[in-house]
Amino acid sequence: MTRNFDPSLPLYQQMAETLRHEIESGVYPLGSSLPTEAQLCESYAVSRHTARDALRLLEQAGYVSRRRGAGTYVEAVRPRSRYVQSLESIDDLFRYAHDTRFVIDDVKRLKPNATLAAFLDTPPGNPMLRLTGRRYPILSDRPFSLTEIYLDRKFESALPTIESHRGAICALLEELFPVRIKRIGQDIQALTLNDEDAARLEVKPGTAALKVVRRYYDSDGALLEVSSNLYAAARFTYSSWIDRDETA
Structure with a gap:
């Protein structure tokens, strides 16, 4: 992980927080694609299940959209309210x-x-x-x-x-x-x-x-x-x- 978090948080939430920070800070600009699940697993040393749950949280919050066979793309740099x-x-x-x-x-x-x-x-x-x-x-x-x-x-x-x-x-x-x-x-x-x-x-x-x-x-x-x-x-x-x- 690239940031320090409460160790009581599940790993996928920590990963989602890190990716959220990187989106909001411009590491992944609006319209850009995130690394693939396999790349995220390697970079963060996590399982495929953990990576998918982290991306699910980002998608629920409105930061990204996921397209089957096309990847994960940044849709917003602030969370949606819904x-x-x-x-x-x-x-x-x-x-x-x-x-x-x-x-x-x-x-x-x-x-x-x-x-x-x-x-x-x-x-x-x-x-x-x-x-x-x-x-x-x-x-x-x-x-x-x-x-x-x-x-x-x-x-x-x-x-x-x-x-x-x-x-x-x-x-x-x-x-x-x-x-x-x-x-x-x-x-x-x-x-x-x-x-x-x-x-x-x-x-x-x-x-x-x-x-x-x-x-x-x-x-x-x-x-x-x-x-x-x-x-x-x-x-x-x-x-x-x-x-x-x-x-x-």
Whole structure:
């Protein structure tokens, strides 16, 4: 690598950061081509898989376009504002979290009243943790999401690890506790941002937004986590694929 990075970052993210810096500094000017995957593997001493993931991040951020059989070309010297999230499985959701940064602004311990408990699908008064913060694309310092995460207080011992963790919190819970995510429920709602939320997302009040609430359950149907994510519409696209089951 040509720059120093946090060793806790995955190698493909470090490589993407280096290439981003080289694009922005003019090493690879607008319209030029990046080295081939094979050349990148040799230069950075990484696997083909690592090189491809680094280029994927650059493509998601709008820096490059990739053309089959033609190479990778620089399309912009600044990241685009829109983030595209493509989910088809629980593993995709875990990878999405690895490709973004969740910066925690506040942690509170609370016992939800009847209204909040109904939203969280948990009994009123059940001790909970609430983590609030903002989520950023790996290659950008501009937030695309306001996020609240609610956890049962039984996971409080993991809080110091959660605050420094870079991946999906639900995946971390699986590592630290004898739990397994079996099912995720998702609700999507269109709304407009109030003054406070707009300021935190660095957009104008009244901007269109998507609110995505996910509830994570284990194999016994017990609730493990609730996440509430507020996305500025101009910065976020939700993409999914639905296949027809031909076996029926």
